Amino acid sequence: MSSGHGHTGHGHSLSAGSDQRWLLGALGLIVAFMAAEVGIGVAAGSLALLSDAAHMLTDAIAIALAVWAIRLAALPAKGRMTYGWKRAEILSALANGLTLLVLAAWLTYEAIERLITPPEVTGGLVLVTALAGVVVNVAATWMISKANRSSLNVEGAFQHILNDLFAFIATAVAGLVMLLTGFARADAIASLVVVALMVKAGVGLVRDSGRVILEAAPAGLDPVVIGRGMAERPDVAEVHDLHIWEITSGQPALSAHVLVRPGRDCHAVRTDLATLLAAKHDIEHTTLQVDHATPGREGTADHCETAHGPVHRAAATS
Known part of the structure; x- marks a missing residue:
């Protein structure tokens, strides 16, 4: 009888320090802008802005969780943890996917309410803030894209930021429509567009992380x-x-x-x-x-x- 085991190192572990730096840079941008957006959203009475701020809060949590998972995954295997803490990255990705779906459900409820009874929204303030948000999220998305996206953990954080970028673009369009036409329901419609994108990303993350947790064969390996x-x-x-x-x-x-x-x-x-x-x-x-x-x-x-x-x-x- 002969038993054999082969294993080599992986590039992802070597890039963990670089990944953390890019993620922390994006986190700083997100937190600073989120604080400003909450105040402006309340002043403007915009659900789209407040929903963007709520999404940015989950972005910040997602990035912080991703950094924490990277640090855990770098710990050596010992004791009962015979693989180390590498699965922490998968749990982080799963958490990111679930938060996207939960947030999508909440935004759907709020948006439907506003479609039925649209409140007064300051379109100009919404437009200016959303355009600033686009700039901030483009920068944050670029930073996270420089990290190793083959990691499902990093991909989870990236999807949060990318969806937030789409949200700001939709909000800017809604703000412009409200400013030019006074059509207040555009705010809620923009939120529903973002919800669809969040559900797509959330389902993908839950599916992929679930496959790892259930120890199914990886995609592409039959x-x-x-x-x-x-x-x-x-x-x-x-x-x-x-x-x-x-x-x-x-x-x-x-x-x-x-x-x-x-x-x-x-x-x-x-x-x-x-x-x-x-x-x-x-x-x-x-x-x-x-x-x-x-x-x-x-x-x-x-x-x-x-x-x-x-x-x-x-x-x-x-």
Whole structure:
């Protein structure tokens, strides 16, 4: 029997310090503008401005949470935390997605109320503030885009800021419409446009982070295709108990039980499979249990009472 494990470092950990600097810069911009927007929104009586300010508050929380998760993820693996705290980044992304959906639900309720009974809104003040918000959010979006967006955690913060940019653009349009035509419902309509964008981003973050938490195979990695490819390598009789998951975003891992044809070199087969997985599928964190198949009984019966998932063989897959 031969067991092997391969793992190499990842670029994301090397860029963690840089990611934090970009995120903290964006956080400073967001907090400063949010404080000013709350006062202006109250003075103007604008739901769109107040909803933007509320969204900016969640932006600030999202960025702070992302920075905290990056610092946690950088802690070494020890004790019971055998993977370290890398999943903290996924929890942060999940929290960001959920807050987007909760905020979208609240804004929908408020916007519908204002569609029914539109209040008095100062269109000029809304327009000027929204245009300033566009500038601030373009800068913040640019800063976060410089961080490593392959991290689902950073992507969650980025989606918050990007949606806030869209919100300010919609609010500026609403302010211009109100200023030129007096159509007060434009304020609520702008909020509903932003709600649609928030729901789209929130659902995507919840779906992607949920897939990691549930340890489903990462997007783009098909376990059936990978299992068949492994089974077709020289001297491999069978592959079963194949599991593919993500430790955190961008760090796929794989484990499997491999049966080697009688009399063949288990160590050479393990090395060949690890090389294949790294080169073709970018899976560098692999754990392979390699055993010789019993002559005349090249199957799971001698090794596993029940195989977890499909059994892959070179001639056929069952």
